[in-house]
Amino acid sequence: MQSADHVSITVLVDNYIDMLMQNSPGIRRQGMAEHFLPRRGTPLAENGIAFLIRATTAGRTTTILFDAGMSGIPIIHNATVLGLDWDEIDQVVLSHGHPDHFGGIYAALGAIGRRVPLVVHPSAFHPRSIRRPDLMIQYFNRGLTERELEEAGAALVKVREPLDLAPGVMTSGEIPISVDFEHEVPAGRFSVRDGHVHADPLEDYLTLVINVTGVGLIVLDPCGHSGVLSSLDHASSLAPDAPLHGVMGGFHLGHAGITQQKIDRTVDGLIERGLRLVSPMHCSGFRAQRAVAERMPEAFALMTAGAEVEISAPVSPPSKGESDTTQKK
Template identity: 30%
Template sequence: MQDISITVVYDNNPYKEGLKTAWGFSAFITSPEKTILFDTGGDGSLLLSNMEKLAVEPNKIDIVVLSHIHPDHTGGLGSFLEKNPNVTVYLPKSFPTKFKDNVQDSGAKMVEVEQPMEICENVWSTGQLGRWIKEQSLIIRTERGLIVITGCAHPGIVNIVNPVRSSPHWGTDAQYLTSNGVNTAKDLVKDDILFVMGGFHLEWATKGKIEKIISAFKKLGVRSVGPCHCTGEKARSLFEKHSGKNYINVGVGKVITMADLQ
């Protein structure tokens, strides 16, 4: 499970030269079993052009996971499905019928997510969380802890990470240990959230609120952070200040591998 990589293909924060930034988020994830596109940014042609420059081939993607309905996360889906309809799209059950019809009309398979569920080996959805805007986040289980990827974190970034840590679904319980037969992984996986990245939705948060979130992360055992998209500059720099070398500067074109996570 070491050969995991996350490539940010769409973000409003710049990182690698030659790529376009725009409001929204999308990340391409490779795991040993499947390749996943998490969110699709707002603009399909921009998504596809960034993907091309990053040598991410639409045809090599198996699964698309949409975090929530906002157009800066779902806008690129149509263009992507024109290139590769041979995928399974995991979306929150609360999505409008029209949206779901369009996905199915494209020829893609669709899975409506309500509860936490396994998407492929070692990759999970938190299930749709939140009261107003339903949102799912992605969890990747590694030998060194869990990776959490969020779209906009509308349900609250701590409300997303907190249940992740203690959920019986992906890690701490005997079921996991017997299904994998790896007893030694228990203590490593149990308490550690190796990495949280994505939009943290703190653009308009006060310094006090942001600092509370940073200390909540510390209590939750979050080791590395890569806030981007709707996190906001103020929160990004406070996370950077408090996280030191465990802060990962995420923008479009950034590639994160296990070697980047301490």
């Protein structure tokens, strides 16, 4: 896998906003100054997630929108707050066919205003339902259709395998669940495929794998449907020569019925993999955030809507000889 020289990741949508948070090394947050002296407004949060990735190699930047939140309101508003130029977006990726990830896509495509490639797994369009003794939600992804996406400006790229998007950025393709306890998912999900009703395998779920020169792999895992550890291991298999550096996204550990044991075992696995940046967002839940914060304090980063993360290799100071040469010139 190629690598990028520099990557910036902007959190366009997330569940959380906190204007009292401070900047930290490599992370700029919308804080008190923006809250009390808003030039464009302050960010909005909702139950959803969306990232904007800018990957720069040899002076050329590719800009990718990854997911679009639950509705069109925060993604458009937050883009204005952050001064985003929609014209710079080169590609769009949808992680899977759930409304908290595709809900704002039509508003985003409208803001882009031209035909743009949109990468998505073909199974994202299968009708989906939730059926439990206490709950029935039929066809909750009916808002995602190929026809409407194309009419809104998407040039659909339906693919199951990993796909290179830019130097140092690729989609994961289908992710095998390789960690035994990550097969646990909330029950009652169904999808219609080939005219039959099946338990929903969520085969359409994908992540983004980013490789930064001198840093390693950062995995954007928006909802953790394949298990965050399995997603990390799959990313390593795609770029075996690059070390794992970090993971950001929803770890899918906030649902009722997720045991503390599963959360603890997940954090065990994150520690074992030696990550230096761990940011549980969106559907991760407070218990998972607390566990990472307590057990991985140096790696833990709490993200908020509007946060901007800059990642590149640290600049080494010149050696004495190099410094002397520079001064002589």
